[in-house]
Amino acid sequence: MSERKRIIFHLDMDHFFTAVEEREHPEFKGKPVIVGADPKEGKGRGVVSTCNYEARKFGVRSGMPISRAWKLCSEAVYLPINYELYIKVSNEIMDILRKYSDKFEQWGIDEAFLDVSSKVKDFAEAETLAHKIKAEVYDKQKLTCSIGISSNKLVAKIASDFQKPGGLTVVQEEQVEKFLAPLPARKLLWIGRKTEQRLADIGIKTIGDLARCDRTVLSEAFGVMGTQMCLMAHGIDRSEVEERSRIKSISRDVTFEKDTSDFDCVLQALDELSEEVHEDVARQQLHFKTVTIRVRYENFETHTHGKTLPFITNRLEDLKKTARELMRAYLRSDRKIRLVGVRVSNFISGEKQKALM
DNA sequence: TCTGGGGTCCTAGGACCC
DNA sequence: TCTGGGGTCCTAGGACCC
Numbered sequence: 001m002s003e004r005k006r007i008i009f010h011l012d013m014d015h016f017f018t019a020v021e022e023r024e025h026p027e028f029k030g031k032p033v034i035v036g037a038d039p040k041e042g043k044g045r046g047v048v049s050t051c052n053y054e055a056r057k058f059g060v061r062s063g064m065p066i067s068r069a070w071k072l073c074s075e076a077v078y079l080p081i082n083y084e085l086y087i088k089v090s091n092e093i094m095d096i097l098r099k100y101s102d103k104f105e106q107w108g109i110d111e112a113f114l115d116v117s118s119k120v121k122d123f124a125e126a127e128t129l130a131h132k133i134k135a136e137v138y139d140k141q142k143l144t145c146s147i148g149i150s151s152n153k154l155v156a157k158i159a160s161d162f163q164k165p166g167g168l169t170v171v172q173e174e175q176v177e178k179f180l181a182p183l184p185a186r187k188l189l190w191i192g193r194k195t196e197q198r199l200a201d202i203g204i205k206t207i208g209d210l211a212r213c214d215r216t217v218l219s220e221a222f223g224v225m226g227t228q229m230c231l232m233a234h235g236i237d238r239s240e241v242e243e244r245s246r247i248k249s250i251s252r253d254v255t256f257e258k259d260t261s262d263f264d265c266v267l268q269a270l271d272e273l274s275e276e277v278h279e280d281v282a283r284q285q286l287h288f289k290t291v292t293i294r295v296r297y298e299n300f301e302t303h304t305h306g307k308t309l310p311f312i313t314n315r316l317e318d319l320k321k322t323a324r325e326l327m328r329a330y331l332r333s334d335r336k337i338r339l340v341g342v343r344v345s346n347f348i349s350g351e352k353q354k355a356l357m
Numbered sequence: 358t359c360t361g362g363g364g365t366c367c368t369a370g371g372a373c374c375c
Numbered sequence: 376t377c378t379g380g381g382g383t384c385c386t387a388g389g390a391c392c393c
Contacts, residue, residue, distance in 0.1 A: 036361080037361065045359090045360085045361080046360085046361045046362090047360070047361050047362095048361095049361075049362090049393095062393090063360090063361090064358070064360090065358055065359060065360055066361090067358080067359080067360095068358050068359085068360095071358095081361090081362090107392085107393080108364095108392070108393035109393070110393080111393075189391090189392080190366095190390085190391060190392085191391090192390060192391050192392080193390090193391090194389085194390060194391090195390080195391090223367095223368085224367085224368095225367085225390095244365095247364090248364080248365070248366095249363095249364070249365085250363090250364090251362085251363065251364075252362085252363085253361085253362065253363085254361095254362090255360095255361065255362085290385085290386095292386090292387095300359085300360070302388085302389095303387080303388085304386085304387060304388070305386085305387080306385085306386065306387080307385095307386090308384085308385060308386085339361090339362095341362090343364095346385095
């Protein structure tokens with residue numbers, strides 16, 4: 001099999017949620033805009049989902065507690081997350097992108113990978129194509145995006161983040177290691193806060209440090225992930241661009257406005273979550289076998305507790321009853337609960353479904 | 358800084374079967 | 376009565392993604 005050179009795009013919409021809101025509300029132009037939890041005059045719970053560049057000037061970042069954002073910038077326009085709208089816009093954008101690629105993979109609500117290997121003959125043509133895509137997205141949606149181009153998904157994704165907003169960064173194969181070396185290890189996919197810290201503990205800060213590290217040292221410390229990190233640090237990633245397979249689980253959870261040890265209140269919330277999950281299950285015509293609940297106490301200690309039923313079901317009553325049963329062990333008068341959640345999984349597969357008919 | 362909500366994947370131990 | 380090796384499923388927890 002010949003190792004054909006690939007050309008991969010990663011496209012990332014610029015501060016998507018706030019960009020959509022600004023488009024819908026021209027009066028927000030020039031103002032800091034923050035989409036996320038209700039700040040409640042600084043007493044709100046939850047986090048910033050997205051903020052625009054004006055808000056970033058105040059030090060606001062996504063993922064930051066909303067109460068902190070309020071301290072930094074109380075004059076911002078604060079908006080709740082309007083998922084329905086963002087999903088609609090996202091679908092329209094994905095339809096534009098899909099037609100430019102041989103293989104397409106949506107990544108979250110506002111990102112996508114495109115394998116354009118057969119559409120262009122080299123990186124110069126790829127760059128022209130990227131400009132064309134950006135122009136069409138802007139034309140049709142009045143939204144900007146950043147694109148990274150490289151020979152694999154890993155580097156394309158890092159490249160799209162390199163110059164934001166409105167960026168276009170090309171990293172050809174020969175430049176990959178040089179491009180990656182000075183960047184913090186955290187920029188690699190799957191290296192999050194914890195792994196970053198563990199790497200720092202052994203003196204690894206940049207991707208270059210990681211690339212120089214002995215592979216066996218990494219695999220001893222991090223197992224399979226260590227081997228993977230070593231490859232990534234050298235810019236090696238052979239994973240294919242492919243449309244996501246079917247859904248594996250459906251869940252809903254809720255953080256209470258105030259931590260509570262009121263059993264009725266908790267069970268009531270649990271029932272409502274079960275109903276929401278069930279609605280989704282019904283809409284997608286799924287049958288499930290496993291029910292899992294999640295509990296987070298006021299100290300953030302979090303537990304999951306699940307049960308696989310001896311039968312396959314799609315009934316709300318089964319879901320509610322199982323969730324309540326699973327919850328019992330966690331209802332303690334001496335512990336306040338911060339969050340509860342309900343998840344269903346272990347869906348019956350298409351083949352099994354056919355076999356049963 | 359006092360930490361959302363929706364997901365996926367991995368690991369490790371244990372049950373159970375042959 | 377103290378003992379294997381493989382396979383699969385289940386459960387709980389944790390890290391990570393957007």
